[in-house]
Amino acid sequence: MHQLDFTLSAGPVMATPRTLAAMGEPIVYHYDPEFLERFRRVEKKAARVFQTKNDVFLMQGEAILALESVARSMVTEGMHVLNLAQGVFGKGMGYWLTEFGAILHEIEVPYNAAVSPESVATYLKGHPEVSMIAMVHSETPSGTITDCEKIGKIARKHGALTLVDAVSSIGGLEFKTDAWNMDVVVTGAQKCLGGPAGIGMVAVSDRAWSHILANPKAPRDSYLSIIDWKIKWRDEGRFPFTPSVSDIYGVESVLDQLLEEGLENSLRRHARSAEVTRVGAVAMGLKLWPASVDISANCLTTIALPDSVNDVEMRTHIRERYGVMLSSGQGAGNLLRIAHMGPSASGMYPIVGLAAVGRGLIDKGIRGIDLGAGIDAAMAVLGRNGGTS
Numbered sequence: 001m002h003q004l005d006f007t008l009s010a011g012p013v014m015a016t017p018r019t020l021a022a023m024g025e026p027i028v029y030h031y032d033p034e035f036l037e038r039f040r041r042v043e044k045k046a047a048r049v050f051q052t053k054n055d056v057f058l059m060q061g062e063a064i065l066a067l068e069s070v071a072r073s074m075v076t077e078g079m080h081v082l083n084l085a086q087g088v089f090g091k092g093m094g095y096w097l098t099e100f101g102a103i104l105h106e107i108e109v110p111y112n113a114a115v116s117p118e119s120v121a122t123y124l125k126g127h128p129e130v131s132m133i134a135m136v137h138s139e140t141p142s143g144t145i146t147d148c149e150k151i152g153k154i155a156r157k158h159g160a161l162t163l164v165d166a167v168s169s170i171g172g173l174e175f176k177t178d179a180w181n182m183d184v185v186v187t188g189a190q191k192c193l194g195g196p197a198g199i200g201m202v203a204v205s206d207r208a209w210s211h212i213l214a215n216p217k218a219p220r221d222s223y224l225s226i227i228d229w230k231i232k233w234r235d236e237g238r239f240p241f242t243p244s245v246s247d248i249y250g251v252e253s254v255l256d257q258l259l260e261e262g263l264e265n266s267l268r269r270h271a272r273s274a275e276v277t278r279v280g281a282v283a284m285g286l287k288l289w290p291a292s293v294d295i296s297a298n299c300l301t302t303i304a305l306p307d308s309v310n311d312v313e314m315r316t317h318i319r320e321r322y323g324v325m326l327s328s329g330q331g332a333g334n335l336l337r338i339a340h341m342g343p344s345a346s347g348m349y350p351i352v353g354l355a356a357v358g359r360g361l362i363d364k365g366i367r368g369i370d371l372g373a374g375i376d377a378a379m380a381v382l383g384r385n386g387g388t389s
């Protein structure tokens with residue numbers, strides 16, 4: 001097997017040397033005054049990236065833990081929840097909501113499409129009983145986005161709370177928690193932030209807190225409890241349990257790197273990497289998975305595969321022969337994913353991904369791929385306006 005040279009997967013992603021160095025700092029006691037101060041500092045830096053004045057909590061565990069926690073905390077018995085399902089994560093949220101006691105309403109579209117704000121508005125008109133809308137900002141397995149800004153407006157007008165999985169978008173795609181009326185938002189450190197996979201970050205609005213604290217079903221005295229983080233940690237200064245000190249160092253470092261670069265610059269970098277990859281893929285003769293560019297997420301490019309090869313086989317082949325780690329479709333379809341997340345959303349990384357996918361398909365006997373034309377077109381976009389500087 002070729003050594004691993006490039007990690008272009010959809011999270012966890014490669015970390016910068018600065019992030020790795022931060023995670024190698026001496027481990028201290030979590031009640032050391034310097035660590036306590038650091039923990040609070042990280043929460044404040046995270047809030048800047050979420051673009052919120054709300055509380056942001058750092059929940060120990062992969063982002064999935066934070067998502068389960070907020071879903072359990074928000075759902076009251078018999079609550080009518082509208083779930084927007086345009087991919088694997090959205091669909092999965094619907095199963096959870098039902099299990100936790102919600103009466104589920106769902107708008108589902110094929111996994112290469114996006115739920116339109118208009119369809120949400122129409123649905124709500126016919127269903128005044130809906131009091132929460134759940135959505136996924138960036139549906140990572142299929143590479144599509146949801147128009148959270150417009151849906152947030154519609155939700156507020158209707159008087160519904162919003163629950164948003166923004167795990168793969170914050171830091172790389174525009175997301176304005178407060179300006180878009182997003183009540184409960186979850187992100188992870190291991191996608192566009194380029195950090196460790198051990199911390200979920202959660203923003204909670206005052207409206208959502210009133211709802212959660214009044215919900216007898218919301219987890220309390222539990223690993224899944226966000227209430228514990230609010231009451232024990234935020235109000236009383238006690239950790240509910242021991243946080244991973246090294247992960248917190250890593251999260252602070254990636255937030256620092258992002259804030260020093262500037263959020264706008266990071267969004268531009270992710271957008272350019274995505275454009276380079278899309279243009280190159282099309283010029284090479286490949287087919288993009290999302291139905292249109294305007295619903296494509298800039299944190300990754302999803303490429304539809306011909307029926308004669310499958311995604312896991314291609315991912316394995318490309319890793320073995322070329323040392324490039326990509327992601328497969330994770331159940332969304334027969335597709336490969338070249339991610340542009342954090343450090344991989346820069347410079348030549350998209351070109352590496354394109355070359356590996358194009359040549360990998362040629363190796364498998366797929367005809368009609370013009371590798372040279374694809375790379376040439378991608379490089380032209382990369383070099384536009386003076387290049388990557």
Ligand SMILES: *Cc1c(COP(=O)(O)O)cnc(C)c1O
Nearest residue numbers: 062063064089138140165167168
């Ligand atoms: C990565 C990701 C998560 C976290 O889930 P994993 O299965 O651990 O990767 C949740 N939601 C979205 C949209 C993600 O991209």
